[in-house]
Amino acid sequence: MPLIGLTGGIGSGKTAVSDQLGKLGAGVIDTDVIAHQITAANGSAINPIREHFGPDYIDANGALDRTKMRALVFNKPEAKKALESITHPLIRQETIKQAFQQASGGAPYLVFVVPLLLESGTWIDLIDRLVVVDCPVETQITRVMQRNNLPRTEVEKILQTQASRDDRLAHADFVIENQGSLDQLINQVNQLNQKILEIQKG
Numbered sequence: 001m002p003l004i005g006l007t008g009g010i011g012s013g014k015t016a017v018s019d020q021l022g023k024l025g026a027g028v029i030d031t032d033v034i035a036h037q038i039t040a041a042n043g044s045a046i047n048p049i050r051e052h053f054g055p056d057y058i059d060a061n062g063a064l065d066r067t068k069m070r071a072l073v074f075n076k077p078e079a080k081k082a083l084e085s086i087t088h089p090l091i092r093q094e095t096i097k098q099a100f101q102q103a104s105g106g107a108p109y110l111v112f113v114v115p116l117l118l119e120s121g122t123w124i125d126l127i128d129r130l131v132v133v134d135c136p137v138e139t140q141i142t143r144v145m146q147r148n149n150l151p152r153t154e155v156e157k158i159l160q161t162q163a164s165r166d167d168r169l170a171h172a173d174f175v176i177e178n179q180g181s182l183d184q185l186i187n188q189v190n191q192l193n194q195k196i197l198e199i200q201k202g
């Protein structure tokens, strides 16, 4: 069963691509969604976060207080490291669980959506092929400013923490160019699905 990594910079269109691959039958495992699930109310990361950081970082609903945590880790690398040492193993565990569920449910291939796939190091060795969703940086900025109602400077700051466009493209087996319409995107994803199914046959 082919294991496909899917990455791209913020706002490049990873979710749009993985949604369509899911509709076509792929087993999609989105590590960003998992990161949110484990820090939502009753998520598996909540108790360890409360124990390490204190109850102030858990909101009234029992979920991670993202605003407070973001402010804490922003200038404190050791706090960021502590948070990641709680969340990363839990994300990994849930990723493996979902991969098995998708595989036993009959998905012809698995797609792991990992925003920081190249930055995180270990992923590249685990996957058979890498799909990169690409668009000009200016398009990323416009989309994220609109979607998240953020000022340009904030989006630019996030971009600085991510691999460069060239770096991602250099590692890609397949590139989805997402600077056109959503219809054009869907066409490319349909073709990509066919190519991945060919790998499976081969």
Ligand code: ATP
Pocket (backbone or CB within 6 Å): 008, 009, 010, 011, 012, 013, 014, 015, 016, 017, 032, 115, 143, 144, 147, 178, 179, 180, 181, 182, 185
């Ligand atoms: P993030 O890394 O922030 O999770 P992402 O890579 O998953 O982002 P999406 O959420 O799929 O990106 O897309 C970002 C925004 O741009 C969304 O609001 C989406 O609807 C929009 N978008 C994506 N592709 C297109 C397109 N081709 N045309 C118009 N809007 C698009």
